[in-house]
Amino acid sequence: MPGLIIADQHDDLTSAVQQIILSSSESDYLDQLIPLLRNAHTQTKVTPLINALNHVSANREAEIERICNTNHQEFISSVQQLQSVREGTVTLTSEIIKLSRSIEASTEKLAEQKKALVDSRGVRQNIDDATQALKDCLEVLRLANQVHDLLGKKNHYAALRALDELQNVHLREVTRYKIAEVIERSVPATQALIAEAVMTDLNTWLYRIRETSQFLGEVAFYHTEMRRARQKRRAENDTHLGTAKLNSPVELVADEAEEFDILNNDEVQVDFSPLFECLHIHDALGQTDKFRADYAATRRRQKDLLVPQTLNLLDEEANALSSLLEGIAGFAIIEKATMAKTEDFRAQTDVDELWDSMCQSAITLISSALHTITNDEALLRIKGVIALFIQTMDSWNYSVLALDALLLTVFAKYSSLLQTRFSDDFAEIVSTDDYMPMPINNADEYTRVLSVSFYTPPQDEETGLEPKPEDLDYPCVLPFSQMYPLVCIDIRNFMNQIYLFSDDYASLRHASIIDTTLQHMLDDLLVTKVIRSLLDRLRSQYPGQIVQILTNLDHFAAACAEIEDLLLSARSAPTGGPLSLRATPAFTDAKEAAEKRIFELVNSKIDDLIETAEYDWLSSYAPQHVSLYMQELTRYLSNIMSSVLLGLPYTIKDMIYYTALQHIAENLLALPLDPAIPRISSEAARAYVMDVGHLVSFVEGLEAADRPEVLLEGLAELREVVDLIGCAARGEGEVFFDQKVVAEGRFGKVDKLRGAELLEKVEGRKEVGGGGGVGAVGSSSSLGLATGGLGAAAGVGGEDGHGKKASTTLGDFRDRFGQFGRRG
Known part of the structure; x- marks a missing residue:
């Protein structure tokens, strides 16, 4: 290798x-x-x-x-x-x-x-x-540090997001370092700081909301006033919309074009961002239930601060009441808006509980302060504020039943004050009246009186139309005294002021109560303050004053029918049966009492005059002139006809005159029938016949407008008795018992017993005085006194089927007088 x-x-x-x-x-x-x-x-x-x-x-x-x-x-x-x-x-x-x-x-x-x-x-x-x-x-x-900086800048949600990012992202990257442990331990404290900071801001927002609540309520009231005005204009332009009340479906649909955000407008802006942020943060922190409970407790405390301990309602502009109700309205509107803008945050029961509590507190304050109000105008202003509050909150679907009941309490106080004030006015009008026909100086005054009075002038005889004010001759007089138009004005004012209470707000639940209250109070005013006062004045001894009272009562009785029609047309309730005032029959009864009082005074005077009659029934002297008492009697009748009874309606005047003549006839018949007179001489009979003839001539000489043919019916029996006396004096007394003669209408008015008694007295005189008296009586009978046919045909007086005298009543006269009609 x-x-x-x-x-x-x-x-x-x-x-x-x-x-x-x-x-x-x-x-x-x-x-x-x-x-x-x-x-x-x-x-x-x-x-x-x-x-x-x-x-x-x-x-x-x-x-x-x-x-x-x-x-x-x-x-x-x-x-x-x-x-x-x-x-x-x-x-x-x-x-x-x-x-x-x-x-x-x-x-x-x-x-x-x-x-x-x-x-x-x-x-x-x-x-x-x-x-x-x-x-x-x-x-x-x-x-x-950014979390704390965002807290300092009040970006609470951003701070919470940054803290969440820090905890869930960045801290995980440095978990091997000590700083991560330190910051992790500080996260709950930081969350608490964020929650505390956001609650501080929310409390500031709640404080501002509480301060803004009254102004918000004021704007809401103003918006409701504008809706009222628009609805009124729509009702004026379209009668079909006249029955649509505020907050009714018709009104809401008609007002859709006028959109108005009560929480965001030129006057007020309510920003719910702090609440939303606080709610979101607490939701993120898992503290929603705790936050909901804390928020509800805070709102309850704020609700208690809205209601004062006492309330002064004596302010002329009702500012204290307006401030109270505006604050409650703004508070309640915020609650409704909070419910609408959040989900499951504010319970309906909690909001309703707050509303009921505020309403009860306000009702208690107002009810306890009502006794200090003595002015009905102040109560009307108070009612206006309450009604505006009710209509505003009704549009937010709050229950207003308790406030409706409060309105009834205010109405009871209001109507009581009105009744007291108008009672005093009525009493003063009645007590200060001069009870003389009302003088009118010019056409304007005449027009004003007719515009306020329930009076229709009599139609012109030629044209059949009511006379125009400019065609009358001034000065002139109206039949009633000045108390009548003054009371009519007060009646109209009373009705108007009662219905002022329900002009802009009339709940169907209360309309019938208002109508019934008005009817009862009007009845009470008319009966207790007018009728009773006039009845008390009937004790007067002056016939002229009694006649004027009767005239006024007659016009009041006629006015009651128009008042009933007026009440029926002005009735707030949409339905209801016929309407009748208790005052209507009460005025009729008072008229009858006044008529009776006039009868009493006239008959009393007649009795006094007839008591002065001095007949010597056995006298042999034949007088040439009518007796003084008869002259005074006819003069008295002429005077009351031309002056005292002049202002009375024709029916009443004729009835009084008719009754007076009936009374005269009864008294004159009683003179020869006196049991103390055994016989009657021809001279005495002549004097008696002359006096009766003077009375008959007086009645026949009345103007046609006074209906003498009707008034003569009151003398029918007297005239037939005079005819019978003539027959008896001529020795023809047996004709009284001839059924054929009676069937022809002669002596039909003469009572059988009276006729027999007179025949006995006069025939007895025939034996004593010879034939001279007979001719005198016969002559007198031929002067038109034996004209009982008209009276017999009319059926006045006479006998019933049992031989008893059938007296003529006022009701009979009214029935019979209606057959003749009346001119003009």
Whole structure:
């Protein structure tokens, strides 16, 4: 094996030497030599190289010798050349040795440098590893510091994301370092810092929300007012929309074009980002339930801060109440918006519980302060604020039943104050009235009175139309006194102010209550303050005042029908049966009481005048003039007809006159029928007939407008009695018992017992006084007194089927008088 290696090496060196020898230049020689010298085994090959060179040299010398043997000269030249080559070789060998030594030195230096390089590479790797570890740790520290920087900038969610990235990504890359353990232990504390910071921001947001709640409620109220105005305009333009209330489906659809975001507008902006961020962060931290409970507790505390301990309702503008309800509205709107913008965060029961609590607190405050209100206008303002609050919150689907009940409480107080005020007004109007027909000075005054009064002027006889104000002659008088239009004004004002309560908010549940309350209170005012006051004044002894009271009562009774129609048309409730006031029959009863009082006064005066009648029933003197009492009686009738009863309606005036004449007839009939008068002389009968004739002539001489043909019916029996007295005086008294004569209508009004008694008295006188009296009575009978046919045909008075006197009642008169009609 060594021989083979040496042989191989010898062959290599020989080949190399051959190449060196064949090199064309010195540089080529060096180029061939340098690879041999750079070999790692150069030192071991130098000697073989020299040996190879020597061998080559020997071969050359042998070849030269051979050549020289052939060609000496050439050999000598070759030897010289060889010598020269040898010298060059020696020189080259020495240079090679120098170069080898230089290379050896360079190689040692290179080895040292390589060792240094290897050592430096290890250090550098360590430095690189340390640098990378430092970078990783610095990145972790940077992210940790970034979390705190984001917290400082209030980027809580970004801080949480950075912390999550730090914990789940970057810390895993440096788990072999101590810093990873330190930062890992600090993560829960940092999470707590983030949760605390976000809760701090949320509390700040909640505080601002609490401060904004009142303004938010104010904007919501204003928006509701605008919706009211738009709905009112729509109702004016389209009657079909008139019945649509606020928050009804029709109104909501009609108002869709007017979109308005109560939480984001020019006036107020509510940003829920802090809440969303807090909710998201707590969800990421797994603390959603705890956050939900803390948030609910905070809102309950804020709710308690909204409601004051006391409430002042005496402010003219109701600012305290508005502030309270606006704050509650804003709070409740935020709660609804929170429910809508989050999922399963705020429970419906919690929100409803807060709403009910706030409503009950507000209701308690308002109810306890209502007793301080003594002004109905202040209550109307309070009701307006409450109604606006109800309509606003109803649009957010909150229950408003308790607030509806509060409105009823306010309405009860309001109606009570109105009733008290109008009761005083009615009492003052009735007590200060002059009870004289109301004078009118000009057409404007006439128009104003007619516009407020429930009065229709009588139609013109020629045109059949109501007279125009400008066609009347001024000054003029209206039949009622000034109390009537004043009470009518108060009635209208009372109705208007009651319905003002339900103008902008009328719940169907309360409409019937408002209508019923108005009806009962109006009845109470009319009955207790008008009717009773007028009835108390009927004790007056002045017929003119009683007549004016009767006139007023008649107009009030007529006005009740119009008031009922007005109440029916203004009824808030959409349905309901017929409406009738208790005051209507009460006014009718009061009219009858006033009529009776007039009858009493007139009949009392008639009784006083007839009591002055002094007949000497056995007198032989025939008077030439009507008795003074009869003249006074007809003068009195003329006066009350032309003055006292002038302002009464025709039906009432005729009825009073008719009843007065009936009363006169009864009293005059009672004179000759007095049991104390046994007989009647012809002269006395003549005086009696003359007085009755004067009365009849007076009635017949009345104007046609006073219906004398009707009034004469009240004297029918008296006239037939006078006719009977004439027949008795002529000895024809048996005609009274002739059924044929009676069937023809004569003596139909005369009571059988009375007629028999009179026949007995007058016929007895015939035996005493002879025939002179007969002619006188007969003559008197022929003066138109025996005209009982009209009375008999009309069926006034007379007997019933049992021979008893059938008296004429006021109801009978009304029935009979209606058959004749009335002009104008």
